Amino acid sequence: MTTAEVCALAKEASYRLATKTDAEKKAMLIAMANGISDEADAILQANADDLFIANENGKEPSFIERLTLYKSRIRQMVEGIMQVADLPDPVGEVTDKWTLPNGLSISKVRAPLGVIAIIYEARPNVTCDAAALAIKSGNAVILRGSREAINSNLAIFNAMKNALLKGGYDAEVLQFLADPEREATAELLKQSDTVDVVIPRGGEGLKKFVLENSAIPVIASAGGNCHTYVEKTADLKMADNVLFNAKVSRPSVCNATEQLIVDRAIAAPFLSKSLDRLSRQGVRILGCPETCRLYPIAELATEEDFATEHLGLVLSVKVVSGYKEAIERINKYGTHHSDAIISTSNEAIEAFKAGVDSAAVYVNASTRFTDGFEYGFGAEMAISTQKLHARGPLGLKQLTSEKYVVVGDGQVRK
Amino acid sequence: MTTAEVCALAKEASYRLATKTDAEKKAMLIAMANGISDEADAILQANADDLFIANENGKEPSFIERLTLYKSRIRQMVEGIMQVADLPDPVGEVTDKWTLPNGLSISKVRAPLGVIAIIYEARPNVTCDAAALAIKSGNAVILRGSREAINSNLAIFNAMKNALLKGGYDAEVLQFLADPEREATAELLKQSDTVDVVIPRGGEGLKKFVLENSAIPVIASAGGNCHTYVEKTADLKMADNVLFNAKVSRPSVCNATEQLIVDRAIAAPFLSKSLDRLSRQGVRILGCPETCRLYPIAELATEEDFATEHLGLVLSVKVVSGYKEAIERINKYGTHHSDAIISTSNEAIEAFKAGVDSAAVYVNASTRFTDGFEYGFGAEMAISTQKLHARGPLGLKQLTSEKYVVVGDGQVRK
Numbered sequence: 001m002t003t004a005e006v007c008a009l010a011k012e013a014s015y016r017l018a019t020k021t022d023a024e025k026k027a028m029l030i031a032m033a034n035g036i037s038d039e040a041d042a043i044l045q046a047n048a049d050d051l052f053i054a055n056e057n058g059k060e061p062s063f064i065e066r067l068t069l070y071k072s073r074i075r076q077m078v079e080g081i082m083q084v085a086d087l088p089d090p091v092g093e094v095t096d097k098w099t100l101p102n103g104l105s106i107s108k109v110r111a112p113l114g115v116i117a118i119i120y121e122a123r124p125n126v127t128c129d130a131a132a133l134a135i136k137s138g139n140a141v142i143l144r145g146s147r148e149a150i151n152s153n154l155a156i157f158n159a160m161k162n163a164l165l166k167g168g169y170d171a172e173v174l175q176f177l178a179d180p181e182r183e184a185t186a187e188l189l190k191q192s193d194t195v196d197v198v199i200p201r202g203g204e205g206l207k208k209f210v211l212e213n214s215a216i217p218v219i220a221s222a223g224g225n226c227h228t229y230v231e232k233t234a235d236l237k238m239a240d241n242v243l244f245n246a247k248v249s250r251p252s253v254c255n256a257t258e259q260l261i262v263d264r265a266i267a268a269p270f271l272s273k274s275l276d277r278l279s280r281q282g283v284r285i286l287g288c289p290e291t292c293r294l295y296p297i298a299e300l301a302t303e304e305d306f307a308t309e310h311l312g313l314v315l316s317v318k319v320v321s322g323y324k325e326a327i328e329r330i331n332k333y334g335t336h337h338s339d340a341i342i343s344t345s346n347e348a349i350e351a352f353k354a355g356v357d358s359a360a361v362y363v364n365a366s367t368r369f370t371d372g373f374e375y376g377f378g379a380e381m382a383i384s385t386q387k388l389h390a391r392g393p394l395g396l397k398q399l400t401s402e403k404y405v406v407v408g409d410g411q412v413r414k
Numbered sequence: 415m416t417t418a419e420v421c422a423l424a425k426e427a428s429y430r431l432a433t434k435t436d437a438e439k440k441a442m443l444i445a446m447a448n449g450i451s452d453e454a455d456a457i458l459q460a461n462a463d464d465l466f467i468a469n470e471n472g473k474e475p476s477f478i479e480r481l482t483l484y485k486s487r488i489r490q491m492v493e494g495i496m497q498v499a500d501l502p503d504p505v506g507e508v509t510d511k512w513t514l515p516n517g518l519s520i521s522k523v524r525a526p527l528g529v530i531a532i533i534y535e536a537r538p539n540v541t542c543d544a545a546a547l548a549i550k551s552g553n554a555v556i557l558r559g560s561r562e563a564i565n566s567n568l569a570i571f572n573a574m575k576n577a578l579l580k581g582g583y584d585a586e587v588l589q590f591l592a593d594p595e596r597e598a599t600a601e602l603l604k605q606s607d608t609v610d611v612v613i614p615r616g617g618e619g620l621k622k623f624v625l626e627n628s629a630i631p632v633i634a635s636a637g638g639n640c641h642t643y644v645e646k647t648a649d650l651k652m653a654d655n656v657l658f659n660a661k662v663s664r665p666s667v668c669n670a671t672e673q674l675i676v677d678r679a680i681a682a683p684f685l686s687k688s689l690d691r692l693s694r695q696g697v698r699i700l701g702c703p704e705t706c707r708l709y710p711i712a713e714l715a716t717e718e719d720f721a722t723e724h725l726g727l728v729l730s731v732k733v734v735s736g737y738k739e740a741i742e743r744i745n746k747y748g749t750h751h752s753d754a755i756i757s758t759s760n761e762a763i764e765a766f767k768a769g770v771d772s773a774a775v776y777v778n779a780s781t782r783f784t785d786g787f788e789y790g791f792g793a794e795m796a797i798s799t800q801k802l803h804a805r806g807p808l809g810l811k812q813l814t815s816e817k818y819v820v821v822g823d824g825q826v827r828k
Contacts, residue, residue: 015745019768092768100790104779113801114771192625196801211606215626217802238824245826331429353819354433354506357528365518365822374827375818376514387527387610387815388631389802401801404789405767408779410652412659413788 003187004194006175007142010115011194013172014140018112022089028169029085029132033078035163036128036156040074046155047124054148066122067149077128077156080379084132087378090397091138105407110400112138114196117188118381119144119210121202124152130199131160131174133381137399140173142195144188146202147180154178182209189214199394201382219394222385223309224254224337226367229326229352230270231343232263238364239342240274246340246366248281251313254383255338255370258310260317261326264290267319271295275317283313290319307333323348327355334358336385338367359384359391417601418608420589421556424529425608427586428554432526436503442583443499443546447492449577450542450570454488460569461538468562480536481563491542491570494793498546501792504811505552519821524814526552528610531602532795533558533624535616538566544613545574545588547795551813554587556609558602560616561594568592596623603628613808615796633808636799637723638668638751640781643740643766644684645757646677652778653756654688660754660780662695665727668797669752669784672724674731675740678704681733685709689731697727704733721747737762741769748772750799752781773798773805 001009017025036043047069054064096108116139118130127143134141145153157176164171177184189198192215199219200210207220228246230239246257262270267290275285275295285291286305287298298317305316306329320326323341330339340362341352349363360370370392372380377395384390390398415423431439450457461483468478510522530553532544541557548555559567571590578585591598603612606629613633614624621634642660644653660671676684681704689699689709699705700719701712712731719730720743734740737755744753754776755766763777774784784806786794791809798804804812 015742015769015771018771019765098790100788104783106789109767111768111771212629217631217800219802235824242824242826249827328429351433353523354525355429357429357432357525358817360818360820363819363821365820365825366827368827369518369820369825370818374514375520376512386631388633391815392818401805403772404774404784404806405777406774406779406783407777410649410656411779411783412656413663413780413782 003177003184004191006177007115007188007191007194009172010140010142010175013170014112014114016170017135017140017173018091018138020138025089025136025138026085027167028135028164029081031163031167031169032128032132032160033081033085035159036074036081037078038163039155039159040071043074043152043155043159044069044071046151049151050149059148063122067124067152069124069152073125077125080125080129081132084136084379087136087396089136090400095402102411103408104411107405108402109405110397111403113399113401115140115142115194116399117142117144117195117198117216119185119188119198119200119202119206121146121206122149124149124156126201127153127156128160129379130381133379133396133399135173137396139399140175142175142177142188144177144185145180150178150180185209186213189216192216199382219382219384219389220386221254221383222335222337224256225259225307225309225333225335226255226257226337227259227261227330227334227339228257228367229261229323229330229339229341230263230266231323231326231341231345231348232265233345233348234266234342235344236266236270239270240277242340242342242364242366243274244277244281246368247278247283247315248313249368252311254309255368257340257367258308258314258316259306259333260315261320261329262317264319264321267291268294271317278315281313283315285315285317287317288319291317294319309335323351327352331355331357337383338362338370340365340367417591417598418605420591421529421602421605421608423586424554424556424589427584428526428528430584431549431554431587432505432552434552439503439550439552440499441581442549442578443495445577445581445583446542446546446574447495447499449573450488450495451492452577453569453573454485457488457566457569457573458483458485460565463565464563473562477536481538481566483538483566487539491539494539494543495546498550498793501550501810503550504814509816516825517822518825521819522816523819524811525817527813527815529554529556529608530813531556531558531609531612531630533599533602533612533614533616533620535560535620536563538563538570540615541567541570542574543793544795547793547810547813549587551810553813554589556589556591556602558591558599559594564592564594599623600627603630606630613796633796633798633803634800635668635797636749636751638670639673639721639723639747639749640669640671640751641673641675641744641748641753642671642781643675643737643744643753643755644677644680645737645740645755645759645762646679647759647762648680648756649758650680650684653684654691656754656756656778656780657688658691658695660782661692661697661729662727663782666725668723669782671754671781672722672728672730673720673747674729675734675743676731678733678735681705682708685731692729695727697729699729699731701731702733705731708733723749737765741766745769745771751797752776752784754779754781
C-alpha cells in the first residue's frame with residue numbers, strides 16, 4: 001500500500017470511530033492491552049533483533065537503554081493502556097453553551113481531531129502509549145517509528161492490531177508506516193487531505209524537519225531551556241529547595257531547570273549557599289562575570305550557554321537588577337516551556353505571570369511539575385510549546401477539537 | 415528593513431503589548447480610528463491610484479467593487495475599530511482552575527498569541543479590521559496585503575501608525591510589509607522564531623501556498639462547500655424556508671449552501687415545490703439522475719459538481735436512502751465548514767451532530783449563520799475549517815493562547 005492509501009484507510013476509520021461510545025473504545029483498548037500481554041515473547045524477540053543491530057552499529061549505552069524492552073516494561077505498557085482506558089472520554093463534552101436572541105442554541109462540543117500521525121524516535125513503548133491515547137479520544141492513528149526500533153514497533157503494533165481483529169473490532173483505526181526512510185516521512189507530511197495533525201516526538205532534527213516540510217498542522221515542542229528566577233524578596237530557603245529539585249531531580253528531561261536568574265540584592269548570600277549545594281551534587285556552574293566574582297568556582301558562561309538546554313548536571317547563572325530584566329531574559333533566551341519565579345512580592349509575581357510567555361509559569365514551585373500525570377490528566381501524548389491549539393502537556397482533551405452545534409426551529413438569516 | 419527585521423520588531427513589541435491593560439489597548443484603538451477618520455481624504459486618493467491601475471489592467475467589475483473605498487466605507491472602518499475597542503478583553507481570563515493534592519493551584523489563563531501575520535487579498539478594510547482585532551487581543555500584527563491594493567493599504571496603515579506615534583503609543587505593534595511579491599511572502603513564512611501564527615485571507619491559491627510553505631503555524635479556512643440535508647421526517651415547509659435562505663440570501667459567501675441532500679421518501683413532494691421556488695429565483699439546478707427524473711428542469715450533475723463550492727446561484731441536488739448515506743456524503747464531498755440537517759427525528763439529529771465532521775453543524779437552521787457577529791463574538795478575523803486551535807469564526811478569544819499558571823508555596827517534585 002502507498003502512504004496515501006494507508007492514510008485514506010485511517011481517515012475512513014476515523015469517521016466510524018468518532019461516533020463510538022466510551023464503552024466500545026474501552027473494549028478496544030482492553031483488547032489491545034491483552035494482545036500485547038499475550039504476545040510478550042514475540043515482542044521481546046523482535047526487540048532482541050533491534051538490540052543486536054544497535055550494538056553492531058556501536059550505539060551509545062543511553063540509546064541502547066531507551067531501546068531495550070524487559071518483561072517489566074511490557075507490563076508497564078499493558079498497565080498504561082488499561083489506565084488510559086479508564087480515563088473519562090472527552091468526546092461529546094460541552095465546553096460552552098449560549099442562546100442567541102433569535103432562539104438559536106449554540107454549543108461548543110468536543111469532537112475527535114480525526115487522524116493523528118505520530119512520528120517518533122526510539123522508545124518502542126510510544127507505539128502503544130500513542131495508540132491508546134489517540135483511540136480513547138476517538139482518533140485514528142498512524143504510527144511512524146524509527147528505523148532503529150522497527151522490529152520492536154512492528155511487533156507491538158501487530159499484537160494490538162491482531163487483537164482488535166480477533167475481537168471483531170475495527171482494526172483500521174490503527175495504521176503503521178513501516179518504511180523508515182526520511183523520504184517516506186516527507187510523503188506522509190503531504191497527506192493533508194486525510195491526516196488532521198502530525199505530532200513529532202524526538203530530537204530537534206526531527207521536529208525541524210516536520211515543521212518545515214509539513215502541509216499538515218503540527219503540534220510540536222521546542223526543547224525546555226527552563227528558568228528559575230530568585231527575586232529579591234524570595235524566601236531563600238524555599239528558593240534553595242525548589243532550585244535544587246528543579247535542577248537535580250531528573251536533569252535529562254525537558255522540564256528540568258537549566259538557567260538560574262538571581263536578583264543582585266540577594267545574590268551574594270543565595271549563590272554562595274545554593275551553588276555550593278548544587279556543586280556538591282556534581283552540578284557544573286557556568287556564570288556571568290558577576291556570578292563568577294561572587295562564586296569563584298563557577299566557570300565563565302558564554303552567551304550561548306544562556307540559550308542552551310544542557311540536559312544534564314550543568315546550570316547557567318545570571319545576576320540581574322530585578323524582575324523586569326529577568327522577564328526579558330526569559331522571553332529572549334528561553335524556549336517558552338516552563339519558567340518559575342521564587343518571590344514574596346505581589347508586584348513581581350503578577351508581572352512575571354503576565355509577562356513570561358511560556359506554556360507553564362510557576363510561582364514558588366519547581367519547573368519539574370510540567371507533566372500530564374502531575375497536572376492530573378492521567379496521561380500525556382507530548383508537551384507542546386507552541387501557541388496554537390494546546391500549550392503544555394497534551395492529555396486526552398488536547399487530542400480533540402471543538403465544533404459548534406447550533407440547534408434551531410427553522411431560523412433563517414436576515 | 416528586511417522581513418526578518420520587521421518581524422523581530424513586532425516580536426519585541428508583542429511582549430510590551432502583552433502586559434498592557436484593557437484601557438491602554440482601547441486608547442490605542444481609539445487613536446487608530448481617529449487617525450483613519452482624519453486621513454480619509456488621503457486614503458481615498460490612494461485608493462483612486464489603485465483603482466486607476468486596476469481599470470488599466472482590465473480587472474472585473476466584482477474585483478473593482480471589492481477594491482473601491484467610499485466615504486461611507488471609511489466610516490464603517492472607523493466604526494468597526496470602535497466596536498472592537500469596546501469588546502471585552504480576552505487576555506487574563508481564567509478558563510479553568512483546579513488544585514492538586516500537593517496544594518499546587520493550576521489556572522489556565524488566556525494570553526496573547528504574540529505576533530500574528532495576516533496575508534490578505536484585495537478588500538483594503540482588512541488592513542484596519544485585522545489590526546484592531548489583533549491589538550485588542552494583545553497581539554502585534556504584521557500586515558501583508560496584495561499588490562492590487564498596495565496604495566490603499568499603505569495609506570490606511572500609515573494613518574493608524576502615525577496616530578499611534580502622535581498619541582505617544584507603542585507604534586511598533588503595527589507592521590506592514592510593502593513588497594507584494596510572492597517571494598516576499600515566502601520569506602515571511604520562514605520567520606517562525608518571531609511570528610507565532612499566520613492567517614491567510616484570500617483565494618484557494620493563496621491558502622494553498624501558505625499551508626505548503628509555512629514554517630509558522632497557520633490558521634486557514636477551506637472554502638465552504640456547505641450542505642443542507644432534508645431528512646424524511648422534516649417539516650417540509652421549514653425545510654423549504656431554511657434551504658431558500660441558505661442558498662439565496664447571499665450566494666457568494668462561504669456559509670451559503672451549495673449542496674442539497676434529500677431523503678428518497680420525501681424527495682418527490684419536496685423537490686418539485688422547493689426546486690421550483692429556487693429556479694424562479696434564478697438558481698440553476700444540477701441533479702443526480704434521480705433528481706433529474708423527479709424534476710426534469712434539473713441538469714445532470716457531474717461527480718465534481720458535488721464537491722464544488724459554486725459561490726453563486728447554483729445548487730447540486732442528491733437523493734439518498736437516509737441519514738447514514740447523507741452523513742457519509744457530507745464528510746466525503748464537503749469542506750467541513752457548515753452543514754445542516756432539517757429533521758424531527760431524534761435519532762437522525764443525534765447521528766448527524768456526532769457524525770458530521772464540520773466546524774459548525776446545524777439542526778433546523780440555515781448554514782448562513784456561521785459568522786462571528788451572528789455568534790455574538792462582536793467581530794471576526796476569519797473562519798477556520800481546520801481542526802487545531804479554533805474551528806469556525808475567529809473572534810478575540812480565538813486570537814489568544816492559554817498558558818498554565820501554577821502557584822505554590824515551595825512544592826518540589828518527588
